[in-house]
Amino acid sequence: MSTGGTGELSHSEAGVATDAAASALAGLLGSVNATLSLRRGTGRPVLPIGYYANVLDLGGGRGLAISTDGVGTKALVAQMLGKYDTIGIDCVAMNANDIICVGAEPVAMTDYLGVEVADPGVFRDLGKGLLEGARRAGISIPGGEVAEIPEMIRGAFGGQGFDLVGTCVGLVPLDRILTGRNLSDGDVIIGLASSGIHSNGLTLARKVLLQTAGYGIADYVPELGRTLGEELLEPTIIYVSFAVEALNAGVSLKALAHITGDGLLNLNRMTAEVSFELEDWLEPPAVFQLIQEAGEVPVEEMYRVFNMGVGLIAVIGRGDTGAILELAHRHGHVAKVLGHVRDDAGRAVRLRPAGLQGQGSKFTKQ
Amino acid sequence: MSTGGTGELSHSEAGVATDAAASALAGLLGSVNATLSLRRGTGRPVLPIGYYANVLDLGGGRGLAISTDGVGTKALVAQMLGKYDTIGIDCVAMNANDIICVGAEPVAMTDYLGVEVADPGVFRDLGKGLLEGARRAGISIPGGEVAEIPEMIRGAFGGQGFDLVGTCVGLVPLDRILTGRNLSDGDVIIGLASSGIHSNGLTLARKVLLQTAGYGIADYVPELGRTLGEELLEPTIIYVSFAVEALNAGVSLKALAHITGDGLLNLNRMTAEVSFELEDWLEPPAVFQLIQEAGEVPVEEMYRVFNMGVGLIAVIGRGDTGAILELAHRHGHVAKVLGHVRDDAGRAVRLRPAGLQGQGSKFTKQ
Numbered sequence: 001m002s003t004g005g006t007g008e009l010s011h012s013e014a015g016v017a018t019d020a021a022a023s024a025l026a027g028l029l030g031s032v033n034a035t036l037s038l039r040r041g042t043g044r045p046v047l048p049i050g051y052y053a054n055v056l057d058l059g060g061g062r063g064l065a066i067s068t069d070g071v072g073t074k075a076l077v078a079q080m081l082g083k084y085d086t087i088g089i090d091c092v093a094m095n096a097n098d099i100i101c102v103g104a105e106p107v108a109m110t111d112y113l114g115v116e117v118a119d120p121g122v123f124r125d126l127g128k129g130l131l132e133g134a135r136r137a138g139i140s141i142p143g144g145e146v147a148e149i150p151e152m153i154r155g156a157f158g159g160q161g162f163d164l165v166g167t168c169v170g171l172v173p174l175d176r177i178l179t180g181r182n183l184s185d186g187d188v189i190i191g192l193a194s195s196g197i198h199s200n201g202l203t204l205a206r207k208v209l210l211q212t213a214g215y216g217i218a219d220y221v222p223e224l225g226r227t228l229g230e231e232l233l234e235p236t237i238i239y240v241s242f243a244v245e246a247l248n249a250g251v252s253l254k255a256l257a258h259i260t261g262d263g264l265l266n267l268n269r270m271t272a273e274v275s276f277e278l279e280d281w282l283e284p285p286a287v288f289q290l291i292q293e294a295g296e297v298p299v300e301e302m303y304r305v306f307n308m309g310v311g312l313i314a315v316i317g318r319g320d321t322g323a324i325l326e327l328a329h330r331h332g333h334v335a336k337v338l339g340h341v342r343d344d345a346g347r348a349v350r351l352r353p354a355g356l357q358g359q360g361s362k363f364t365k366q
Numbered sequence: 367m368s369t370g371g372t373g374e375l376s377h378s379e380a381g382v383a384t385d386a387a388a389s390a391l392a393g394l395l396g397s398v399n400a401t402l403s404l405r406r407g408t409g410r411p412v413l414p415i416g417y418y419a420n421v422l423d424l425g426g427g428r429g430l431a432i433s434t435d436g437v438g439t440k441a442l443v444a445q446m447l448g449k450y451d452t453i454g455i456d457c458v459a460m461n462a463n464d465i466i467c468v469g470a471e472p473v474a475m476t477d478y479l480g481v482e483v484a485d486p487g488v489f490r491d492l493g494k495g496l497l498e499g500a501r502r503a504g505i506s507i508p509g510g511e512v513a514e515i516p517e518m519i520r521g522a523f524g525g526q527g528f529d530l531v532g533t534c535v536g537l538v539p540l541d542r543i544l545t546g547r548n549l550s551d552g553d554v555i556i557g558l559a560s561s562g563i564h565s566n567g568l569t570l571a572r573k574v575l576l577q578t579a580g581y582g583i584a585d586y587v588p589e590l591g592r593t594l595g596e597e598l599l600e601p602t603i604i605y606v607s608f609a610v611e612a613l614n615a616g617v618s619l620k621a622l623a624h625i626t627g628d629g630l631l632n633l634n635r636m637t638a639e640v641s642f643e644l645e646d647w648l649e650p651p652a653v654f655q656l657i658q659e660a661g662e663v664p665v666e667e668m669y670r671v672f673n674m675g676v677g678l679i680a681v682i683g684r685g686d687t688g689a690i691l692e693l694a695h696r697h698g699h700v701a702k703v704l705g706h707v708r709d710d711a712g713r714a715v716r717l718r719p720a721g722l723q724g725q726g727s728k729f730t731k732q
Contacts (some may be wrong), residue, residue, distance in 0.1 A: 018556025025489065027493060032477075034497050043474060049508070053509065054509045056506075061658070064430065064510065066476055068477070070480070070511060073515055076517055107408070108435040114480075114529055120392065123394040127397030128397055130397055130398065131400050135404060139404065140411050140422075144479060149529070152442065152529050153520070165480075167432075169422070169477050312374040347540055
């Protein structure tokens, strides 16, 4: 089973759903890459396209991190449930969690809301979620755009369609940008728990659970201890307060990886020529087992599409393990040591508990 | 005739299409406004929601301008024509032209592309337009997001739907932010010509020309000297090179206003308690007369929805009129003096050539 022709692509994504989509993305990226040299001096981008965020040189050793992401088809789940007051949290989370991965402190996010119909109740609730997300991330929403474009937006039911996208900016000293460039043998890989599906893989999850398995969105699912809709709409965890404190704590925080679509495989995009040995993992929430079994989804596909219980990975120098774990716990996160960086140049991600080896954009079963 | 329930709303728009939409927007803005105080110190927004862009305090007297805007239903015109290589220019224009209005130099824009199907030819051409737009604006596109979400996006024909949105950032010294706060009696209002419809009012234009008047998108229209589709898809002019030179020329440039939906009425949102007397206007391109006549659209509606031939307004101290006009001409723009600022506190926009007076979000016929 694969995600088929649907799913979220991303400039920062190595593996895309189909060959046509990969080819399309490559064509677009050709032009986007050509823009990188259009700006020199102040404002110039200092990273290549494809990491979690780019950083613009503001001069004086300061950098501006910038990243754009949307909630994707999680919007459809909100529509099916008629519950709109948390999806704004996901919008902030998807963006702010990317910004911290380059070592930046998020400061603001603009939002784009495209809708079929401007419904006062829905807008009020979308705003509530955005406000709550902004609170959790410690950012403002200084502006945005709302477009009522019924000819361009559709949804789960007529008139309910919306798309919600954010662009987040943050600040980082240029000499403290995180790209995993100084990873070395023995560095410790720490995982912070996700709250479930977060905002990636909803297309596959909906297909398997609602179509293949025939669940209704409002069905109570004993394995989940709540309704399917409540599980799928659970807001994405925002890791900003932990990350900002870790960045300023004087510990040897060497890399952060937001685990989204292809997230774990993004580990092997870090600058250093190393491999990642994961000898342990956090217990995946029950929803993932439900999807895997109902859809007969291969485990390598599960770990490519879903976060599988780990929403953020931090790589740190060995001596700071205790400090980072303590910090994560103090910020309310479940966290533990998952493994270590290994000094072999294969850029592999070995996930022992699942018997997987990842290279490039694919996991294979060992 | 009115735009009915469709059209582009905006955080920065005073007048929206319907009461329901206005009420919806107010509900969302309540939450968005509450985020402004969430960020203090570095990164705090220094402007209220609703001007062309906001500015974040970067510290050290520096500011980051940020603005989000999309191409709206101009995307449908591109689909009808099967011509995708210029709409990226509009995406850059809509954003970069907003950034200059707070006195900032645009440096980068991220893009969001939501599509029904990831088509390689379409993506390649969308990229071409973005690259050309970036060239004209002197910015990079350091990242972005592509989502293939057929359940959420639709278009003019099955499979062709896309939505294209940008978020642009720019740099401005905090003590040089333009908000029209120091306008005074006798300041000169200069208009720079648009290239036609730009990216606002396409919903009304399509309704009138394709439905009411029954034109085909490929029809040659003698009044336009080209096909209707070519006219409607004409790229939005990017005023960045002119504006950046004007901002740095040591002239008394006091305000810039990007004329989009409600654009001319945005003049009366400037900080200073003044009125705007427009005794002259640039000749509106023929497409506007075509729309006005075919749709029997009242003139007050025409000047509220469309730019009517003026894409950017600059307000300057009287002594610099010649210098600014020369600068505009040197950057290839048609430009002339339209009128003057008047020291009456009514915040009115009086447009003598059209017999209109604008106040709040409405024009009325005098």
